[in-house]
Amino acid sequence: MKSDADLIEALGRGDESAFTALVECYHQSLLRLAIRFVRNPAIAEEVVQQTWVGVIEGLDRFEGRSSLKTWIFRILTNQAKTVGIREHRRVQLTEGDTAINEMAVDPKRFQTSGAVLIGHWAFLPGLWSDDTPEKLLLTKESRLLIDKAIDELPPVQRQVIILRDVEGCKAEEVCNLLEISKTNQRVLLHRARSKVRSALERYLDQSERTS
Numbered sequence: 249m250k251s252d253a254d255l256i257e258a259l260g261r262g263d264e265s266a267f268t269a270l271v272e273c274y275h276q277s278l279l280r281l282a283i284r285f286v287r288n289p290a291i292a293e294e295v296v297q298q299t300w301v302g303v304i305e306g307l308d309r310f311e312g313r314s315s316l317k318t319w320i321f322r323i324l325t326n327q328a329k330t331v332g333i334r335e336h337r338r339v340q341l342t343e344g345d346t347a348i349n350e351m352a353v354d355p356k357r358f359q360t361s362g363a364v365l366i367g368h369w370a371f372l373p374g375l376w377s378d379d380t381p382e383k384l385l386l387t388k389e390s391r392l393l394i395d396k397a398i399d400e401l402p403p404v405q406r407q408v409i410i411l412r413d414v415e416g417c418k419a420e421e422v423c424n425l426l427e428i429s430k431t432n433q434r435v436l437l438h439r440a441r442s443k444v445r446s447a448l449e450r451y452l453d454q455s456e457r458t459s
Contacts, residue, residue, distance in 0.1 A: 252316040259307055271300065274317065277415050278324050284398070284410050285328045295331060299324040318421045321411075325425055390448070397447035401440050408433060409440035 258266035278299055282292035302323040310319055398406055407426060411417040417425070423433050 252312070255316060256307070256310060256312075267304075270303075274320055275300075278320070280414060281321065281407075281410055282324060282328065284406050285325070285403075286331075291331065295324060295327045298327045298331070302327060314421070314424065318417070318425065321415075321417070321421075321425055390451075393447060393451055394444060397444045398440075401443060404428075405436050405440040405443070408436045409444070412437055413441070 255266055255270060259270070275296065278296045279292060282295045282299075283289060286292050286295060299320065303320055306323065310316070314322075398409060401409065404426065408422060408428075411422045411425065412419070419430065419433055422428075423430055426433070428436070
């Protein structure tokens with residue numbers, strides 16, 4: 249893959265092979281992200297197609313203030329808004345995404361004194377031994393489990409974890425794309441990761457009981 253500058257220059261010359269390379273590099277990522285925004289596969293595909301149209305039409309306005317990838321992802325989020333399907337353009341700490349007040353770990357796992365959590369484990373998390381999240385990622389079953397756990401996240405948590413952990417975007421890029429603060433990005437990502445990890449832990453616990 250060429251550098252952003254080389255790609256922009258080639259695309260500006262109308263180099264079809266450069267555009268083909270760009271599509272091959274980012275199309276699946278865009279589709280993965282779009283489906284997490286709009287949930288309907290057919291409409292997600294439409295959003296991605298419109299994104300590529302936006303890339304072609306807006307290429308002469310690309311100023312290089314962000315990476316080419318971030319610029320393309322921003323076009324996708326704008327397209328999602330244009331067709332009226334994206335759940336939220338701006339993060340609002342509503343019931344589905346109450347990041348500040350939400351517990352990352354089930355309170356029942358801590359000891360209590362009366363109705364007050366005293367901060368010690370009532371029972372320790374299970375040891376994962378060789379079944380680490382990294383090794384689980386190598387199996388088809390665990391990948392499906394992770395996808396399902398991500399799909400069940402509140403919309404903005406879902407979008408943040410996809411951008412950060414699946415697409416590899418930097419925190420600053422995610423803040424710019426979703427128009428959220430650094431604090432919200434950090435908290436939303438923590439909540440999302442905690443829920444996915446909890447889903448993996450439940451899966452392992454169940455596997456151990458049935459083995």
